[in-house]
Amino acid sequence: MTDILHAVGSALYLSAAMGWEILWGLILGFTLSAMVDVLVSKAELQKLMPDASPASIARASLLGAASSSCSYAAVAIARSIFRKGGDFTAAMAFQFASTNLVIELGILLVALMGWSFGAAEFVGGPLMIALLVLMYRRLLRPRMIAEAREQAAKGIAGKMEGHAGMATMHKHGSWRQRLTSAEGWTSISHFFVMNWSMLWKDIAIGLLISGTLGALVPNSFWHAAFFTDNPLLATLWGPVIGPLIAVASFTCSIGNVPLAAVLWNGGISFGGVVAFIFGDLIILPIVNIYRKYYGLRMSLFLLATFYVAMVISAIAVELLFGAFGAVPTVRDADIGRAAFSLNYTTVLNVLTLLLAGWLYLRYRRTGGPTMMREMQDGEAEHAHEH
Secondary structure: OHHHHHHHHHHHHHHHHHHHHHHHHHHHHHHHHHHHHHHOOOOOHHHHOOOOOHHHHHHHHHHHHHHOOOHHHHHHHHHHHHHOOOOHHHHHHHHHHHHHOOHHHHHHHHHHHOHHHHHHHHHHHHHHHHHHHHHHHHHOOHHHHHHHHHHHOOOOOOOOHHHHHHHOOOOOOOHHHHHHOHHHHHHHHHHHHHHHHHHHHHHHHHHHHHHHHHHHOOHHHHHHHOOOOOHHHHHHHHHHHHHHHHHHHOOOHHHHHHHHHHHHHHOOOHHHHHHHHHHHHHOHHHHHHHHHHHOHHHHHHHHHHHHHHHHHHHHHHHHHHHHOOOOOOOOOOOOOOOOOOOOHHHHHHHHHHHHHHHHHHHHHHOOHHHHHHHHHHHHHHHHHHO
């Protein structure tokens, strides 16, 4: 009994320690994300993505990176773009960028694992989008698009529909006016709390899984699972197994980062980490939403093409970064070793907690809770109708 309690305590402590290590990055990332959400108007995205041309795909990727959504909201926005006449391939590019090329993800990767991982994500992301575009040009048939559009037109609810609706609402005034006005900062506070409400469960689950694995699973197991004694096999195997681990962990977006750190310390390849982070768009709950949005045939097509693009782009990133000597040689991702001590992390946490407190108070005093309840009630009503 004592051993069990000690194991549980170790897992919970490591989970809390990792949460403390990444807290300032989360708050800073969500604040910057909320500012981008307010500054960048995405109300008529479909008009900017009429086809799968390079210009349209580039706009979709940039707007997706600026939208900074959780995976569920990104999928809902992509369906909205497609329903309103946007190109399907461009909508998928937007969806991927919206969850894997965002500010808060980069901040957390750099803070927890180092600059190489943050850079790899932003190099591998566009590469994966390019691979998807090439595959869709060759494999996606007009009949499949027509079937998917017919299914999408039914408006079957998935998840985070209300959040997606808020993200694409019309915004008034110039971006400077939205940034410098009281109304603008009220909107920023609302988006800040909305982002937390979307992701706190995934973050908590990710931390608990990471803490449990980090505390209880010996490195010898990870080394065997990732073939660390065979560098060539490890380079190929990491990107193959990475997305599958993401599917098994079923956390999404930035909730994956703490577990990525545990996997890296355990021996998964550099490319395996990249593929694992990308895997949030093929977890089973999201594949089921694809089925609701676009039909079974298209959902299986998305699952297969996403997975293939994740594996190939992650291997390419590993080879590219390896050629420039940018792959870390020491596996020392910070997973809570120096937590709760007086260091720069504590100072940054205190400062960002003050910022978060101010934004939350502004949210409370400006009708935020009422807006959130109405949004959630609308989601529940929509789901009930279908």
